[in-house]
Amino acid sequence: MSDATLPKGYEPADVEARWGKHWEDNKTFSPDPAEVLSGEKQPYSIVIPPPNVTGALHMGHALNLTLQDILCRFMRQQGKSVLWVPGTDHAGIATQNVVERQLKKEGKKRDDLGREAFIERVWDWKKEYGDRILNQIRRMGASVDWTSERFTLDEGLSKAVREVFVRLYGEGLIYKGNYIVNWCNRCHTALADDEVEHAPKKGKLYRIRYALADGSGELIVATTRPETLLGDVAVAVHPEDERYTFAIGKKVILPLVGKEIPVIADAYVDKEFGTGCLKITPAHDMNDWALARTHGLEVIPVIDDKGDMNENAPEAYRGMGKNACRDKVVEDLEALGLLVDIADHDHSVGECYRCKSVIEPHVSEQWFVKVAPLAKAAREAVPAQTKIFPAQWEKTYYEWLDNIRDWCISRQIWWGHRIPAWTCEACGELIVQTEDPTNCPKCGGALKQEDDVLDTWFSSALWPFSTLGWPEKTDKLKAYYPTGVLVTGFDILFFWVARMMMMGIHFQEQVPFHHVYIHALVRDEQGKKMSKSTGNVIDPLEMIGKYGTDSLRFTLTAFAAMGRDIKLSEKRIEGYRHFVNKIWNSARFALMNMEGAPRAELKDAQGLANRWILHRLEEVKDEVESATLEYRFNDIAQGLYRFIWNEFCDWYVEMAKGDLYGTDEAAKEATRKVLLTVLSETMVLLHPVMPFVTQEIWTALPGITNPDLATVRYPERRPQFKSEQAARDMAFFQGVVGATRAIRTELCIDPAKKLPLIIDTAGDNPNAFDIIHNNMALIMSLARIDSVIYAPGNDGPYASGTAIVEGCRIFVPLEGLVDFSTELARLDKELGKLDKQLAALKGKLSAPGFANNAPADIVAAENEKLAGIEDAKAKMTELQERLKSALAEEA
C-alpha cells in the first residue's frame, strides 16, 4: 500500500497472513550473535516454554506468547539483539499415549511392534502432526526466530541430556535405588511427586480389631485401605497418647495373616485421626515408608505393578485385583468379627496427571537425582541473580526447594531419552557414559542398556542452554546465555523453573535467566478452568478467526496483571475488536487529511490541542516504557487505550479538524505535522501489543523511511514538549466544553439547536480569558454553540443554564427554550454534590491535629480545594437564587 489511503474496514486475516510471511521470509527475527559478541548490541533472549508436541494452542499459550512477544518486540525497539527461541517438548507419556491409541485402532499394542518399531512410529507421528502447534504459534504473531527452532528430543538436545546425565552420575548426584514411588498401574510407570494430582474423593474409613498377642486386649486401627493390611509390618501410636501407652512395645496379631507385628510409638501419628492407631504398610504408603525407614521395619509389597495382589499376600488373595481384594478382605474380617464398622470418609487421593488413574505407591528400583546440593544453589540465586515477578512467588519457590525430595527421573516408557547406562550381563558392571559402549570394559562381556527413559522434565530442565548449542561452546550460547526472562504460568514453577535454575547454575555457572515472570492462568468467565470435558473452552484460533490476532492479544494484555486468574469471555475480545477498529479509523482520518504532507521534523507546537497532545505523547512514552520494563502489561494496554481513544480520538482529532478544515494554511500544515507525528509514534508504541494493525497503518503513512515497523526504534523523547501548562489549560477547556454539553443534554435541548454561550472568565484559572479567546471556534464546534461572549465579571441572563468551571461562571441563555424548574432541580443536584465534598473536606481540615501533623503542602492543597469548592458553591447558590426570584417575579 503506497498511496495514502486505507480501505474502509480493517481485514485482519489478510494483513496477518501477509506480514507473518514477510517477517519469516525476511528472517526479521533471526539475530546474528556476532552483533552481541562484538559489543555492538546488548543481547536480549527468551526461550519459549516448549509446548507439548501433541498439544493444540489454548488460551494459556496465547497469553504466554503474547507477553513474551511484547517483551521481544519492545526490546528490539530499544536496540537490543533479540533472540526468541521456539520449539516443542517431546512430552514422553502424552505422546506415547497418542500413538498407542492410534495403534489400538489398528488392533495392536506397542509390544506387538517392539521398541525400535514403536519409536519409529512415534517419529512418524511427530513428522506428520508435530508442526501443528508451531503453526499456531505463527498465528499469534510471535516474533520467534524460526531458524533457532528446537525439539527436546532432537540430536543436539540428546547430546546435552547425555552429557548432563553422565556428569551428574560422575559427581554422585545421580543414583539408582529402591524407593517408594508414585506408580500408575495404567501407564505402567513411575511418576514424579508433582505429576501426581490430588483430588477429593468419597471413600470409607474401616475400623479393624488387631488383638494383642499376649491376650491383654486389642487395638482398633482405622484405615481407608483395608487390603493393604496384608502387608502391614507394625501398628503405630502417638507416644503421648495415654489410651495406648500400655501397648507400646507389645505385639499384635495381624488379622487374616496371623503373624505378630510390633506396636511402635511415633509422634507422626495424629491422635485425633480415626482411632489414633495407625497401621504401617511401608510398601504401599509414602508416610508408612518413611516411618518404616526410621524404625528399621521390613518392607513387604503385597500389590504388584499391575495393581494385583502378589505372592506375599496369603494364598486366598493372590492374583486378585486390589479392589476385589479389598471387598474380600472386608468380607473376611466381618466374618471373623474383626471389623468394627465402616464410615463415610472424604479424603484426597492421588491421581495420574495424564490418565487420572489412582496412584499406587509402589516400591521399585528407579534412578534418582540427589537434588539437595543443586537446590541449595538454586535457592540462593533468588532474588540476587534471578528476580521473580511478582515477588510473592519467591516464597512458594523457597518453600518447595526447602522441602524438596530426591527427583525420580526414570520412566518405564519408550518414548524419550533412554538412560545412558549399561549393565554387563557377565560381571554386572554398571557403565554410564555419553557414547554407546560396545562391550564391558572390565570383562569384555555383553552389555544391556537400561530400558527406562528419562522424565521429560529432565530434558526440559536443560532447555535454556541446550537450545543454544551446549555442550558445544557456540557463539549463540556465548551471546545469549543467560536469557533475559522466563515467562510462564505458576503451575510449572516447580516442574520446570526450579529445575532449570538448578541445571543452569550447575552446568553454566550462571542462572538461566535474570527474571522470571509468572503470569495468570486463563479461566472461563465463571472462573472455572477451561477444559474440553466441561465444554467451556474458548479457542484462541477461533477468536483470531472472528476478531483478529490483535484483538485477542490486546485483550489478554489488558487482563494480564489482574491477579492470579484471568476470567476470559468472548465478549471481552469482541469489545477490544472495537478498539482495533477505532485505531484503524483514526488512521484513515489522518491519512485523508494528509494530502501527501511531507514529513518534516517537528520543531515547535502551536495551539492548545497540539501543545497538549504532544505533552501527553511524551508522558505516554514514559509510561509504556516503564510499564513494559516492570512487566505491568495491563498498564501498557490501559495507558495506550486511554491515550488513543479518550484523548487522541475524542479530543485531539476533533480539535484538529478546526485547523485541518480551516483556511489558515500555516496552522493546517502545523497540525498535519503534529497529527502525523502522534499517529506514527503511537503506532510504534502500540506495535508490541498489536503488531499487525499497527504495521499495516505504518506502511500507509507518508514519508516512512523504514517500512518494517518491527525494526523501527522506540520514539525519541522530545522533552521540550512536556508542558504542565498545556495540560492545565486543556483541563479547563475540557471543563468548559463538558459543562456546556451537560447543560444541553440534561435540559433536553434539541441537539441540532445552536446556542449562545457566555463565560465570565474571572475565576481561579488565570489563563481562562486567553484559553477561551484563542479557542472560540473550537468551543463552538465541540459544544454546538453559535456565539461565545467572554469577559471577566460579566453576568449572563438569569434565564440560563449555568455551571462553574474552575471558578468561572458559564451561562447558556435558554430564554423560552426550557422549563426552568428543571434547571433549578439540576442546580440542586450539583449543589448537593458540592455539599458532600465540602462536608468531607471540612471534616478532614477541622480534625484535631491535621494542620499540625499533615505535611504543609497537603494542608495548603486541601485548603485551596476547600476555597475553590466554597467559591463554586457560593456562585452557584447565587445563580440559583437569581433564577428563583426572577421566576417568582414572572409568576
Next chain:
RNA sequence: GGGCGGAUAGCUCAGUUGGCAGAGCAUCGGCCUUACAAGCCGGGGGUCGCAGGUUCGAGCCCUGUUCCGCCCA
C-alpha cells in the same frame, strides 16, 4: 494439617511510597455531527467482606474473623 492468594459499582477488575474511590463492559437518556453506529454526547450506580488497632488521615499498614480459590502434605 501446612502455605499462598483473593474479597472494591450489576459483571470483570485497576488502584506503585497512606492524602477527595477509578476503568471497561452492562444500564438509562439523547444523537446517522462529512474517520468510525464496531460510533458520538450526557447521566445514574460503591459503608472498598466483617470487627478492632496504628495515624491528623486507611481501599492501602497491623491484629483478629468469615467466605472463596489455589498449591503442598
